[in-house]
Amino acid sequence: MRYLPLTQEERKEMLQSLGVDKIDDLFTSIPQQMRLNTDLDLPEPLAEAELVRHFSELASKNNDLKSSVSFLGAGSYDHLIPSAIKHLVGRGEFLTAYTPYQPEITQGVLQSIFEYQTLICELTGMEASNASMYDGASALAEAALMACAATRRELVVLPASLHPEWRDVVRLYLESQNVSIAYLPYDEATGVVDAKAMEDISWSEAACVVVQQPNFFGLLENVGVFKKVAEESGALLVMAVDPISLSLLKSPGELGADIVVGDGQSLGNAMGFGGPSLGFFATTGTKLIRRMPGRVVGETVDTDGTTGFVLTLQTREQHIRREKATSNICSNQALNALMAAIYLSLMGKEGFKDVGYQCLQKANYMKQRLLEIDGLSSPFSAPSFREFVIEGDVDWEEVNMRLAEHGFVGGLPLERFGQPGRVLFSVTEARTKDEIDSYVNLLRGLIS
Amino acid sequence: MTKRRLVPLIFERSAPGRRGYRLPDLDVPEVPVTELIPSEFLRDEPPALPEVSELEVVRHYTQLSRLNHGVDVGFYPLGSCTMKYNPRVHEDVTSLPGFAAIHPYQPEETVQGALELIYNLSEYLAVISGLHATTLQPAAGAHGELTGLMVMKAYHEQRGEGHRNEVIIPDSAHGTNPASCAMVGYKVVEVPSNERGAVDVEALKGLVGPNTAGLMLTNPNTLGLFDENICEIAELIHDAGGLLYYDGANANAIMGIARPGDMGFDIVHFNLHKTFYTPHGGGGPGAGPIVVCKDLAQFLPGPVVAKEGDRYTFVTPENSIGRVRSFYGNFLVYARAYAYIMSHGGKGLREVSETAVLHANYMMNKLKDVYQLPYDRTCMHEFVLSGKWQKERHGVRTLDIAKRLLDYGYHAPTVYFPMVVDEAIMIEPTETEPKSTLDEFIEVMRTIAEEAETNPELVTSAPHTTPLKRLDESRAARQPILRWEKA
Numbered sequence: 001m002r003y004l005p006l007t008q009e010e011r012k013e014m015l016q017s018l019g020v021d022k023i024d025d026l027f028t029s030i031p032q033q034m035r036l037n038t039d040l041d042l043p044e045p046l047a048e049a050e051l052v053r054h055f056s057e058l059a060s061k062n063n064d065l066k067s068s069v070s071f072l073g074a075g076s077y078d079h080l081i082p083s084a085i086k087h088l089v090g091r092g093e094f095l096t097a098y099t100p101y102q103p104e105i106t107q108g109v110l111q112s113i114f115e116y117q118t119l120i121c122e123l124t125g126m127e128a129s130n131a132s133m134y135d136g137a138s139a140l141a142e143a144a145l146m147a148c149a150a151t152r153r154e155l156v157v158l159p160a161s162l163h164p165e166w167r168d169v170v171r172l173y174l175e176s177q178n179v180s181i182a183y184l185p186y187d188e189a190t191g192v193v194d195a196k197a198m199e200d201i202s203w204s205e206a207a208c209v210v211v212q213q214p215n216f217f218g219l220l221e222n223v224g225v226f227k228k229v230a231e232e233s234g235a236l237l238v239m240a241v242d243p244i245s246l247s248l249l250k251s252p253g254e255l256g257a258d259i260v261v262g263d264g265q266s267l268g269n270a271m272g273f274g275g276p277s278l279g280f281f282a283t284t285g286t287k288l289i290r291r292m293p294g295r296v297v298g299e300t301v302d303t304d305g306t307t308g309f310v311l312t313l314q315t316r317e318q319h320i321r322r323e324k325a326t327s328n329i330c331s332n333q334a335l336n337a338l339m340a341a342i343y344l345s346l347m348g349k350e351g352f353k354d355v356g357y358q359c360l361q362k363a364n365y366m367k368q369r370l371l372e373i374d375g376l377s378s379p380f381s382a383p384s385f386r387e388f389v390i391e392g393d394v395d396w397e398e399v400n401m402r403l404a405e406h407g408f409v410g411g412l413p414l415e416r417f418g419q420p421g422r423v424l425f426s427v428t429e430a431r432t433k434d435e436i437d438s439y440v441n442l443l444r445g446l447i448s
Numbered sequence: 449m450t451k452r453r454l455v456p457l458i459f460e461r462s463a464p465g466r467r468g469y470r471l472p473d474l475d476v477p478e479v480p481v482t483e484l485i486p487s488e489f490l491r492d493e494p495p496a497l498p499e500v501s502e503l504e505v506v507r508h509y510t511q512l513s514r515l516n517h518g519v520d521v522g523f524y525p526l527g528s529c530t531m532k533y534n535p536r537v538h539e540d541v542t543s544l545p546g547f548a549a550i551h552p553y554q555p556e557e558t559v560q561g562a563l564e565l566i567y568n569l570s571e572y573l574a575v576i577s578g579l580h581a582t583t584l585q586p587a588a589g590a591h592g593e594l595t596g597l598m599v600m601k602a603y604h605e606q607r608g609e610g611h612r613n614e615v616i617i618p619d620s621a622h623g624t625n626p627a628s629c630a631m632v633g634y635k636v637v638e639v640p641s642n643e644r645g646a647v648d649v650e651a652l653k654g655l656v657g658p659n660t661a662g663l664m665l666t667n668p669n670t671l672g673l674f675d676e677n678i679c680e681i682a683e684l685i686h687d688a689g690g691l692l693y694y695d696g697a698n699a700n701a702i703m704g705i706a707r708p709g710d711m712g713f714d715i716v717h718f719n720l721h722k723t724f725y726t727p728h729g730g731g732g733p734g735a736g737p738i739v740v741c742k743d744l745a746q747f748l749p750g751p752v753v754a755k756e757g758d759r760y761t762f763v764t765p766e767n768s769i770g771r772v773r774s775f776y777g778n779f780l781v782y783a784r785a786y787a788y789i790m791s792h793g794g795k796g797l798r799e800v801s802e803t804a805v806l807h808a809n810y811m812m813n814k815l816k817d818v819y820q821l822p823y824d825r826t827c828m829h830e831f832v833l834s835g836k837w838q839k840e841r842h843g844v845r846t847l848d849i850a851k852r853l854l855d856y857g858y859h860a861p862t863v864y865f866p867m868v869v870d871e872a873i874m875i876e877p878t879e880t881e882p883k884s885t886l887d888e889f890i891e892v893m894r895t896i897a898e899e900a901e902t903n904p905e906l907v908t909s910a911p912h913t914t915p916l917k918r919l920d921e922s923r924a925a926r927q928p929i930l931r932w933e934k935a
Contacts, residue, residue, distance in 0.1 A: 002535075002791060002792075003532075003533050003535060003725075003879075003880050004799060004800065004803050004879055004880065005880065005881070005882040005883075006803055006806075006807075006879075006882070006883060010883045011806065013883075014806055014807075014810045014883070015806070017810060017813065017814070018809055018810065018813055023802045023805075023806060026802075026805050026806060026809055026826055027674075027705055027706075027805070028826065029673070029674040029676050029825070029826060029828075030674050030676075030702075030705065030706050031676060031678070031679060033679075034678070034679070034706050034707075034710045034711050035705065035706055036704060036705060036706055036707060036710070039704065039793075039794035039795050039798065040575055040576055040703070040704045040794035040797060040798070041575050041794065042572055042575060042576075042789060042792075042793050042794040042797070043790060043793060044793050045790070045791055045792050045793035045795070045796050046790050046791050047791075048537050048791070051537060051541065051787055051790055051791050052537065052540070052541060054790060055541035055542075055544060055547075055787065056541075056544065056546075057561075058546070058547075058561035058562075058564060058565055059541075059544040059545070059546025059547055059561055060546060060561065061546075061559075061560045061561030061564065062546040062547070062550050062558065062559050062560070062561040062562050063550075063554065063558035063559070064545035064546045064549045064550055065545075065549045065550065065551060066545040066549045067545070070551055070554075072551045072553050072554065074553060075552075075774055075775070076551055076552050076553070076775070078549075078551070080471065082468075082469045082502075084502055084505060084506055086543070087506075088505075088506065088509040088510070088513075090539065091509075091510070091513040092518050092519070092520025092521065093513035093514065093516040093517070093518045093520065093521055094513055094516065094518070094729070094730050095518065095520070095534065095539075095727045095729060095730075096518035096519035096520045096521075096524075096531075096534050096727050096728065097516050097517060097518040097519075097728060097729075097730045097731075098524070098526060098529055098531060098728040098730070098731060099728075099730070099731040100730070100731070101526070101860075101862075102517070102850070102851075102854060102859060102860050103916070103919045104851070104854055104911050104914040104915070104916050104917070104918065104919065105515075105516070105517040105854050105859065105911075105914055105915070106515075106516050106517060106730075107454060107455075107512070107515040107516065107915055107916060108512040108513050108514070108515040108516030109516055109730040109731065111455065111457070111512055111515070112509070112512055112730075114457075114930075114931070114932070115457060115458050115459070115932070117930055117931050118457075118459065118931040118932040119497065121931045122495040122496050122497060123495050127930075127931075128928075128930045128931065129930070129931070131731070132732075134587035134588065134591060134773055135587065135773050135774055136774065137771070137773060137774040138587070138591070138772065138773055163774070165771060165774045165775070166774060168770045168771040169770070169771045169772060169773060169774065171770060172598065172769060172770040172771060172772060173631075173772075176598055176601065176631065176632040176633060177631070177632070177633050178633060220485065220489055246491075246495060247494055247495070248481070248485070248490055248491065248494075249485075249489055249490065249491060250488075250489060250490065250491045251491060251495070254491070263774070270543075270548040270549065270780065271548070271549060271550060271551050271552070272547065272548050272550075272779050272780040273547065273550045273551070273552050273559065273562050273775070273776060273779040273780075274551075274552030274774065274775025274776050274777075274779060275587070275733075275773070275775055275776065275777055275778040275779050275780065275781070276587065276732075276733035276735075276778035276779075276780060276781055278733075289928070289930070295731065296928075296930060297930070298924040298925070298928050298929055298930050299924065299929040299930075300919050300920045300921065300923050300924035300929075301919070301920055301923070302916040302917040302918060302919045302920070303917040303918050303920075304916075304917050305452065306452045306453070306454065306916055306917075307451040307452060307453045308453075308454070308916045308919050309919075310919050310921050310924050312921070312924040312925050312928060312930075313925055313928060314925070315925070317623075318590070318623040318624050318626075318627035319622075319623040319624075319865070320623070321623075321627070322623050322626040322627060322636075323626035323627060323629060323630040323636045324630070325623070325627040325630070327627070327631070328590045328593065328594055328624050328627035328628040328630070328631050329588070329590055329591075330588075330589075330590050330623070330624050330627075331588050331589075331590070331731050331732040331734060332731045332732050333587075333729075333731075333732040333733045334729050334730035334731035334732050335727075335729030335730055335732065335733060336729075336732070336733055338509075338730065341458075342505060342509060344497050344498075345458050345468065345497070345498050345500055345505050345508075346468035346469045346500075346502060346505050347468070347469055347497065348462075348466070348467050348468055348469075348497050348498060348499045348500065349494050349495065349496060349497045349498075349499055350465075350467060350494070350499070351467050351468070351469050351470070351471070352494060352495065352497055353494040354471050355471065357474075357481070358471060358474050360481065360484060360485070361474060361476055361478055361479065362474075362476050364479060364484050365476035365477065383484060383485045383486065383489070385485070397555070400555060401555070401557075404555075404558065409551070409554060409558070412553050429471055432472075432475055433475040433476045434475075436476070
């Protein structure tokens, strides 16, 4: 086949050296009755050119967001991605390496992770970050489990304003270990959790309280309310944050968070139908750092005294501790973390602030334009960042279908999450005023 | 004292005011930030990101890449990791905007191509495993294990047998197996290996019982040996009411030759980054889909893709356990695995496994006179040597041999695993290497065995030619420096 370099002659020679006649003789340890007697029932193999054609045909059945305009967010965002990223992560030395088990010949990946960890610490205001995890949702689940282990308590308090899919992931991880969950309702008028919501929780049993910032509706939660109950009860404060928002918002470190997680897709990673991306995970204080799940890179020296990097704190991990490990995870999302690190380096201090600033301004502009349309309103009063909810007596699925003809994907109808009549818009720096204006005008024509 | 580094950190290249990327000018009317977000929410200073130009960024990461070994650079016989060639066309086809630039919440009508790919790949993995239904949601092998065990638990609970809380695992298993069990609250019961490196069936008989939830097995196992007693093992577990979990880390040995479903397994995970040609990316992203038998399909995480006429649609299995990740898993990773299956077909996959097994046996046979081979049997796609002779006779440890291999331009094999072998050296050549590479590596391994005898100091002080010498790992753990701080 295409990637098998062995010639017939070599094959014969190798079989001879083993003293067997045919390849089948190497498989005698597999009992005859379970050997497959026919070929696997799969399509005939494609040559490279045919494969490209097949993928192009499949791709053409998808309405990509380079050719249409999208206001979808809710965990996957259409931000600008600098060209240099794909060229650098496409280098075979990064792409085709594995976990850096031999540090003498994998300093490239190790140093890039060390820099990534530093960048995550800068964003979050935490002391230490791991090398990344599968995604934001599973990172949050791991954070909740870590809080349970650290506090020896078995109740996790989640806000109802958390992304519903993240809530599902956390619920499944926690239920598997018989950890209880309590939910904090959000205020219907503000869209965020307030002090009143904290009353009915048995805080003395709580391992942690989670806050998502901004929350699923794009609104800014009053983290102080969460911090207060955490402090009074000895529960940990876990923040699930959007990394782009940290260009403008106070860092979780300043707000007193103990563990910070988030999804890093918006940092230079393609949307890719939802994956792969990366989950970042950071914490603070020696005790918690030693309980962190996942790979961690640390600095050291070689026998000549030159500074270098290695995987470290490995006694937390599955290959050493087996069932007593802090998690079963044994990889990270290295290439996605590399994209995030390159993105943050290219943006730099000022550029990154610009991204956040433009998101805020453009989202606000669009929100105001939409509210000029009769019948549309904003159901929540709390301040928002890049996403916001609009409400109206409108079938948003229908609207999206109609506007698709004009090249728009529209916002996310919240009916699928039990909120009919509401739609969640996300506006990044990649949207232009023209796009926003055209969308708003078309929408007005459609529903007025 | 300034630290001596191979490549300065990106932060050390920073100069205030320098920029690497420019956004288009803001084209909407501006409102003061504090009118939109109250000042108590705002940070005083933006995060201290490096301030560097695009050229500096490109040069920095290019320099870093040159310190790194990958399959593209040279032979990478890391056992159990299946470091084979990653076709470049996969990078091209998965970066088409029709895949890379689609949003997970787009209406189904606008992503029919993506759903079709998910549907087809799910079917093909079912064909390859001999099982029934697939979820592509797990993001890695360990994540697949976790998902599979959650499904196992849901199955027992539905049958009113939630008390079953023991999972049997061989002593040669990957560390993720017991760690995944702990994540779902299962107790690990270890079964020893017999003198042939396989599960000790007599011992197993004494371990199965009313609390057995299942057994996790890698087959071929981590010694690279196929467990010949799999029929009997499956019968024992099933008779006790348990399920069989197949850790697919070593599936590269059996594609088109034998199917886990036919061996009696109920749940399988595949490591697409191992068996199915998707790049390892320096540690990820991978993908760890699981495939299950008919009875278990109802428990899979949702959504999965169903076909209704000509249309593909997301559905959630009836008694779904829920979600293990947001959205639909590592789509762009498993799309590469789909490309791999499409470019090989049934015959091609069989040839992949045949060649992988031939390569491993060829190499094992040419090394077993100089390194101890603890289980001298025909191996599958990998084999495990022991550095015991070198340690006992010359004071050269497996770690030294591994480091010496770096001097010759190779990545080292997996070492000190599995733990049932003293000074283990686990070698997996894969099918994509030319014979000349195998021969060269054999020669180098023999040379190192000779060096261990004649000049042990040369080996114990290796590596000599790598960018860095041996690193002080205990210092890193004792005084952790996990981030850069401004001096």
